[in-house]
Amino acid sequence: MTLVRVFTAILLAATLAACGERASPPVVSDGADSKAGKVLRLTFQVAETGFDPVKVSDYYSGLVISAIFDSLLTYDYLARPAKLKPNIATALPRITDDGKTYTLTLQQGVYFTPDPAFKGLPHNRRELIAADYVYSIKRFLDPKNRSPYAFLFEGKIVGLDKLAEAAKKSGRFDYDAVVAGLEAPDRYTLRIRLTEADFNFSHVLAFSLVGAVAREAIEAYGDDTNAHPVGTGPYRLQRYMPSSKIVLEKNPGVRDMFWHAEPGDNAADLQIATRMEGKKLPQIDRVEISVMDEAQSRWLAFQRRETDIEYQLEELAPKFMTMDGKLKPEYAGQGIRMERSVDAEIIYLFFNTQEKIGDKPNPLGGFTPEKIALRRAVAMAYNIEDQIKIIRKGQAIRAYYPIPPGVAGHEPQYRNSIAYDPRLANALLDKFGYRRSADGYRQQPDGKYLILKYYSSPSERDRQFDELMKRSLDAIGVRVEIHKDRFAELIKLANQCRLMMKHATWIADYPDGDNFMQLLYGPNTGQTNSACYRSSAFDARYEKSRRMPDSAQRNQLYREMTRQMEVDTAWLLTDSRYRNVLLQPYVIGYKKSAVNAAEWMYMDIGAKEPR
Amino acid sequence: MSAVMTHETSPGLWALAWRRLRRDRVGMVSLVVVCAYLVVVAAAALGWIAADWPREVGVNYAPPGFAGADAPPPQGSLTPLPTAAAADEPGIVDPLADVLAELRKGLAAAPDAQARAATLPLGGDKWGRDVLKKVVKGTETSLVVGMVAALLAVLIGTVLGAYAGYYGGRMDDFLNWIYSVFTSIPYLLLVLAIAAVLNQKGTLTVILILGLTGWTGIFRLVRAEYLKHRTREYVLAADAIGTSNAQRMFAHIFPNVSHVVLVQLSLHVVLFIKSEVILSFLGFGVGVETVSWGSMLNESQSELILGKWWQLAAATTAMAVLVTAFSLFTDALRDVLDPRLK
Amino acid sequence: MTAYMIRRLLQFVPTLLGVVLLVFMLFNWIGGDPAYLLAGKMSNPEQIENIRRQLGVDQPYYVQLWIFITQVVTGDFGVSWATNEKVSTIFATRLGPSLTVLLPMLIVGTLLSMVMALLVAYRRGSLTDRAIMIGCTVGQSISILVYIIVFQYVFAFQLGWFPVQGWGQDFVTNLIKFSALPVLVGVAVSLAPDTRLYRTFFLDEINQDYVRTARAKGMSESRVMGVHVLRNAAIPIVTHVMIQLPALLAGAFLIERFFSIPGIGREVLLAVERSDFPVIKAVTVYVALATLIFNLLADILYKAVDPRVQLK
């Protein structure tokens, strides 16, 4: 009798497991599985959140979105630094009115993937028109969507903010209202008028989340748009088990696209170009993505050829790489290839420069010489080399400049003015009166207890940073307290300027230096400026730079701003990580995208030889 | 008058239990092992051994001595760019420039870096710290965490269980309600929630998390014991002679359920030592100023696949030996304290 | 019986209310504010305020609590803050994978440890008994983390007997292919403590008078152990297993995480990392409810296997 119950329980589980998948777009009824064709299997190390472009902000959701939706512009696959290229637009925007008006013309004959939302239309599908972009951009400012990327458009487009304001009051966003700065004068023309000159707005239009969604689909799926992306891009979502499995299949009605890119002056680029040039896109029929949290699992899976491409195995790098960044011969011998690039990101240690944290004095904040000296000493004592060598396992490069490689405004030859020198740091602290008390730790010059608070999240990785921080500061006799909190809580505290010291990472939203320099802009305190750094010298230069296109003058300003930040020691720039992408021998055409976009549509799978 | 009597010492139940334990070979061996650990813990707590565990004495990931040294890695590929003076950008002044220049001049040439050992007895961790010393220090932390948390849990569970079981009625309903609320919430969420509430404060937090979430089993057992004992004739007899409730609860009943409490204490020490590992995995382990078996196992998670197995092996062995001995000792304790043997 | 059920179900109310209060306090009052996380990389106070309004966290606590209670009553916890997925869908979809691993683990583990326990209990005091018991103690003393790391490394990677991790689409693949190693780990971890526990259950029964009666009747040893003792010892074992299940639901997070099984435990970790309060609330309430229901089921099952028990 007990057994009967047990079997009932198993049956129940089976039923549940069968219902375990979320309903995929119901139109997909053909045996897509049987004629899967070329399949690319890969992993995400962090669970995605969903595929509604205005509702997500995480890297991995962004990748999938970039494969399903089309933005107006895109970047050349191979060219570095990143080079803008038309996508749905027939050409790059016409910028008139001194950088205030952007006009684009759309390709004709691009269709959304068939979906029941288009009921009544032939083949259940509809052509993409300029009004779709108007709608899609408006959605970013709809308060109900609480879009993490609203800032891309906030305060930028004439009349749009007023509409958002009205929506906040009425509780309903009026999508039918006419916005002066966002018009579709005809079916295929889009005209955007900006509130002030911005020569970088094209990057926004190339941003993968600024893809066209169809109003019918959005309204049809209501709260569930995250699971029902309906786009025009090369892929569509075929099967979706949230936080576990995402399967994309080739959009059967994809517009004609052919592989073309501008290879750089290197063998790898040239080889890709030779193998791919002119091929019809996409070549890969199916992309299967599994979410795997643990690096050990991902590495084991790749090695057993359960995955074709492995994006990030930072802490396991020594397993397959030699110290000088090459794939170990035993793997290279199997034909496995490694594509190494530096991510468009910076990692930095920020110091809270405000004199008070909450209502308590901040021993680290302020701009008097002894406060700067303390920050400088911490910066000089922090052992970046160990961070790179031991925590990153060598998989990072030193960051000297706030703008990382591959992003417009990066200065490869820039020389930093703060070097690792704990002995000098000690001497500096002695000089400014941070005397050591009986227990060997230093006091503040006024004799008060000195204790620095370093914040991190409760992960094993962050524990290593904690250890390094403690080692570094112990070396100069500064007592540090490690505070742990959940990620969400840390963000909140950062925005409230309540973190004294923390590592932070900024990954490029678009490959332009402005995206990085704004992190130190005074008025961005409470938003992205976690150091709460306010320097009139910096701010004046930043404001000036915003009105400039990418140019030598702007770069000069950036250099000065960087130096100013160093002098005030608001940050210690530490590193930018390498991305060591591992490829099975038969994977063709991979090059790390310059921005956060999926490369799958540009790639191909060759013949698989037996191992 | 009592002075007239020859004071024959008569073995109490505890003494009898000890006699029985003395005859239990496995139990005695376990006890000796546990005591040896306690000695190590005491020595570490007093700073006699492993006080310098944070010192980086070996090369990074120095292998254990018996495994032989690794080939020295090629010299660092990181060649930092030379530093620049701030003044090379117009209009930017470093207020510390003069001071620094002066100090720099005063500093003698950097002394040579101390040579680091290529191997260590049980290997080294990523910073080159001695795994042997870490294990010793970790033993201290883990055992202290386990014991103090077990004491806390036992204290909470026993007091609440005694009140619930002894008084019954409303008091029992109320305490049982708290119990069922605590046991209904998934343990993982309870731990994460309490961890979030307590905020990270190191070892004490770990103890509090374990103690505040781990008392429920003890509560249930102690309550059942009190329910059983409160109707026993010796308690009725104590009532009949006019003892107070508190006297009956603690002077009369408690000694008779103390063997249950003692066994639970011992069980929970083991349980909490193991739970500490999971807490570490969740990021709520001890702080960086100290080291525990949990933090070591957690570190070694990614090391194993790199072939650096020694930290995992050392922590696992140290833990397995103690926990095994402690469990066997608990078994022996349970046997010798079994009231059926009276 | 019906009256008993009704009364027991009524008793759920105060317990659930307690759970609701505690969870609300722990996570809402003192816990994190997800608005900043959801606001993305560049958030201004206005946006934060908008998000807080959208989520309803700007409301007074008593209103939020009332909403929570309404949610518990209606069973509709709304949508996840992080993914906008319906919370009920999340729970429903994660339950299947969790159970696909947990049930085989529980069944195989229980059967195995029962057999082991019966054997050692029968040979109690012998060398085999002592050796197995000490072996169990040693096995029990190794952290589950070590089991997972080592098993995954050895069985999946070195020997290649199992896939390292993953989850497929159909039940059979999941059960046979992807659940095998997690189940093995789970069984390995639970075997030692369960054998020890069940052995005491068996020993308790072996010394009972009815065993002597059965022997006096001329029953063979195998019948004495396999029928008379087993049936009686099965009672605490069944209860033990039943009560374990809801706790395992969220408690198998380590296994789910390492083997990438999209189950409840992993979802809980994710939700906590994302401060996804609706999911946390729902999981807590559902698991609490499951705990209560399974306790009730255990009692009813208890009655089914033990005729002495009267449910009053």
Add this chain to the structure above:
Amino acid sequence: MTESLLSVRNLKVDFRLNDGTVSQAVTHAVRGVSFDVPVDSTVALVGESGSGKSVTALAVLGLLPKPNARVLSGSSIVYRNRELLGLTPRELTALRGAEISMVFQEPMSSLNPVFSVGFQLIEVLKKHLGFDGKRARARAIELLREVGIPDPYIRVDAYPHQLSGGQQQRVMIAMAIACEPRLLIADEPTTALDISVQKQILTLLYELRQRRQMAMLFITHDLGLVAEIADQVVVMRDGEIREQGAVTQIFSAPQDAYTKALLACRPPLNRRPLRLPVVEDFLRGAEPGIDTAERRRGVRGGAEIILEVNALSKHFHFREGLLRKREFKALANASFKLAKGKTLGVVGESGCGKTTLALTLMRLTPASGGSALFEGRDLLSLTPEQAMPYKRRIQIVFQNPYASLNPRFTAGQILMEPMRIHGIGADEAARVNISLDLMRKVGLPQPAFFKYPHEFSGGQRQRIAIARCLTMQPDVLICDEAVSALDHSVQAQLLNLLQDLQDEFGMSYIFISHDLAVVKYMSDEVMVMKDGAIVEMNDADAIYANPKNSYTKQLLASLPGQGAAVVGGAVS
């Protein structure tokens, strides 16, 4: 003597006192026992606890607990010319239940609680007689009818807990006789049962034996029972046989001093000697002559009343259904008066409310109604503070000597505690003196002061419990089955002690017991209880001589020796 069915020769059994450790003290439980069980007769194995009688019985069937017990070489148990010691397990199982079967003391725990009685019966029939299911079931029903279970068609599917204790024992007997064994071993089959049921079971066994012509080995501690059922008697003590012989011989002309003592130490029903003879008297060789002096019992009118109980009730509530509560009246409207310096006996079967009465009077459980006037004050309506001075005036001695003393306290601590609470004795030294004095009075040696309860025998523990009460110099002492758990020889000592103390201190006793003989011996007045109510109350001699209530009559009829062929119990 006729042909011997079973003959035990020189049986020696050692027990290892096992607590899971290596080397242990060995007790010689049976030290060379020899006796025969002839065909078609009953042999009674009589002895007090620890005499080795049950071990002997278990040894016959090879049921001794495996790891601890060892039958020494040289022992022999021959059943129908087959040596039983050394049979293979297979041979043993074929024998058990088929040729030799056994009935145990505790029917409740001896039946498997999770199987129906039918299952347990059918199991035997299938095993030994090879019956198929249908036939076995029919036979099981027949057997149940034979042992006197009403509605056997229905009861065959009942679980043990659904039957009364007597019915459970009948089922055990049915199982034992199912395969027509030649020898039935009955190990204290009636001890755990109520007196009225004891009689029925004895009769059943007697009849079955006669009808089926099987032999019976009847094990008991109660020599009184033996007279009615046995042909041969074997008296055991400390693992040895003291005396064996035909039942008439043992009862009429016992040779062994111990046998004599056993026969004499039970309170006789027809007389009331001042003291009961005890074993020590006999063993010392100083065989006491029949003490002709008798104690006069009874309450004459005008005696001073110390406790007046009026309409005392105690109700318990059980949940039934969703909202209803079922009321169980453990005690209903009990009214009686206790005379100063006299003993009120309370008799009744289990569940009749005797113990509830005691606990309620002691305020150990709250009463549901009624009053108990002590020196004119209602004890039951006092607040705890007000009750404090009265607490010491009424004391109680409980049944189980193993449970009523706190095992963590020494005898001294146990005695000192109440004195401290009630402020008796000027200081600690004075209290120690009082304690030692009382210990001497209850017959405990001085060193006992520092000993723990587990170091005492059952009788000694009851002495400590009595001494504890005496420290408070109570006016009323309730003895709740105070001697029931003790061996008969020890009972006699305790009864003598209680009597001596009453004579010395003039206490009033409420003497609760299920043992009619003991109650009669001890009491001035006797109160008979049934289902929570007092059914009859009168002077002791009056009630025994001339019961009015039908229940009282029924109870008294079950006394051994009342209406049975052989006059036992109080053989003169």
